[in-house]
Amino acid sequence: MSFWKKSRYFAVFLTAACAMQFCAGCSVPFLEKQESDGSGYLFTASLPANPKSLDPQSATDAASKTIIENLYEGLVELDENGSPQLAAAESYTTSADGLVYTFLLKNDRYWFYDANQDDVVDDDETWKVTASDYAYAFQRIFDPQTQSPYTTMFSCLQNADAVQSGQLDPSEIGVRAVSDTELQFTLSRPDAEFLSNLASTAAMPCNENFFQQTKGRYGLDKESVASCGAFYLRLWFYDQYGNQNQIFMRRNAVNAKARSVYPTNLTFQIRKSSDEAAADFTDGTSDLMTSSVYQPQYMESDNYSVTATRSVTLGLIFNPDDTAFANAKIRKALSMGIDRANIGGNSSGDLLPAYGLIPPAIHWNGTSYRDTYPDAQTAYDPDAALTLFQQGMQELGRESLDSAKILVCASLMDCDNLHDVIQTWQEVFGFYIGIEEVSESDYWDRLQSKNYTVAVCGITASYDSPAGVLEQFSSRTNPFYYANGTTDAAIQALHQCGSKEELQQKCAQLEQSLLDECVFLPIFYKNQYCITKSNNKDIGYDPFSGALNFRNAKHFE
Template structure:
């Protein structure tokens, strides 16, 4: 699901974006062997420069061939093509190639200049001034101007409506365009993670067709979308990064059924298969290659706290004790997953609260005892609604149902089409329990804000004044140690209150044709095709 941290940027702020401002993740350590600890941003300005070298293809063995087409398998349709309305992670996965903001993340989770060339932050931290990169064009051939950024970010901030489209823009009071190359953003309060919000898409001013004919500035431009079949992108020949992209065309082919997707990939109909099952990855022959690693995703079993019996914390604790996470990781992920105990992945190393993964040890008798205390000695029945296009979540539900039956909880699994899941469960909160994965963000606030009592995305129906107050305090806390401590306190509260069952960060397995190179994994739910190329 779609649901975006920063150190103190308000003291000693002068530094070069050529060195890149490393934001708040210790990233992909298990995947890359490196631990990129978060570093403070000690300056008030970032001087202009070319986008990070990580934006360009990395040379690999074999001669690079320019051009060519690639077919990428995805399990779901996008929810909206309009980037300001989309909430599904699967949409961001695709449209990352189409849209850009003032800034953009790379595969290490670091931000680098995109539409912006440089920026400056006022000493009080309330005014951000950006200079735009010259020569950036929308896919319709029009040059990007400050008025476009103003329109886009005012829309996201809800300046005209009073209702922000993205929570990360809620503190914005004004967006000004004093000239065609300058954007000034004013905040009502310090926001320690505001820079990460500026990865949000910039679209043309007053453009009304974003949901049918989206226009961005990214390395690929939108061609067409056939619901249930495909979404096609073509190379943006006017992209401002030299040599990017290499590919001429990318087709995201929508195949919800995993077995059908596997057969299509193995037969040569597709070239990249993200989120392929571990056992399927192992079946592939020498003509294929695979990459695997943690993906900063939190898989959770959610129960509706507003409904009985889950309004009783003892019932929620019993469910947690009844779920054997180790068995789920071994049986469903074939060992390729990291056990969780909170709504953050260990990839978010600076903010991750260790030790919560075993807060509720697997204990059938303890679970039964808690159920008896809550008045459910004979158990109860519950419907577990799972998006049918995600085989991994369906398999998790099947194993979890068996585990819960051992303590008297009778589970009926309801497969739900993705569009229905989004509308009825994610937006409508009409469910008893569900299993889903939430994609990671650069800012832990944007991961945890779905638990705010007044959040429209609070499908947990969690309601805690203490949580609300603590999470909101993270926004303006510029002392990094204190801010980190607040995020750890929040994770501990969610664990103690058994707000959900936090299962695992399953590894992302990606299968590719052997003569494809340049593919990069992100700690975000994206497929970056700008760096991919064919080799001899």
């Protein structure tokens, strides 16, 4: 999805009074706070919006995925290099033709549903996680009634098209439980990203009996959620007119026996905007936040630890109804008239010149995609750019461009870095274009109503894959109204690659094709920041999905 559409800010802070309110009289086993290992801390996080759904097979927003990440555990998970690692699975094998994946599940993972809400793990409130739970999750993805957005991600599964179209029952999808602990996936064609995709929230298990008991409410309230991961849901209160909205979670003691869970409790304060969520960190009571903005007060202080992830590509987009910028020669000339090698130098490392669409944070085979496929360096050629620009103007029968401004979301970047681009255009083409900074809500309103001429837009992936970035150019799904049937077919072909080498090659070809069209002129690769107080460690953050994971989060005094 487009970068700004994601929930971008999370803040974490300690609220002892709130924690005591829920702890009084409970008998759930707690981890003792140990100075040596950082366990036992009571974290609280601020979400910029109420989660839309805690149904893993449906949820797409960052707030929902954060809760889901802490509620469930999948077969595999991605490490910091984007490589799949075993989680709830003990092992797996792949057939020689790449069409059959067989997983053996660990035998010590449990569902927990605190039916009487007494925070005690009773025998009748737990049951084993089995292969059938994973099989049923995939049946739900392809059941037309679910309307899951993840069918394309797993379209390689046997019978996927027939099930989705209603020709076959969802039980016929190519996933079956061989036994309680053996799960088998059968693919209709090899898929280079299948194993990595199993780390997504969509591939989390779903217990069929529990699902049926929720009677259509699955994932929509506290009573309709069971946990098989690090934490369970104790409270989910949301009143759109109130300001005490929160989600409260506790350590799932039955699963913590098999895999360590360091925090005792999690409290998620539900805010009404990303600015409100960020303020929880700014006021000095929070432990963590993520931000798209370079903030020297934190980044230049020894009291904070900052992780920078270059996961966003910033570029220029054009109003598709504007006659001048609809001309391909004018767009190409503008791209050639950007001296990318000499921009962003005053951004304290926040921005790097971008020649491509896929940002450096995207991984491939355990390393940056850009290490394997470096940017195709778009030459800065002012003479050729001017000639091409004049040809475009002649085609339009015009002598000059109308005055215009570049629309920029004020919370995204320091606009001073755009002046390098504007100054060069003035020197090369003889026209000046201004800058108009607006709020985030105004920005989206202006884009939706096409009330702009040129705008800065950020793109990233919803998951760690070069294909995930290129998917942003699918017709009818991007904020800049780009639509091209040939591109749509090429994007679809990315999900039909049988080898990593083939996928890599097709991604490179499609990226170059999109660059040649100049519908999105890349300018900067931009950092996303995860900022913590220096005494907090190992809070997992995915800059693509926007999810936070607290299983391994530690606090040291």
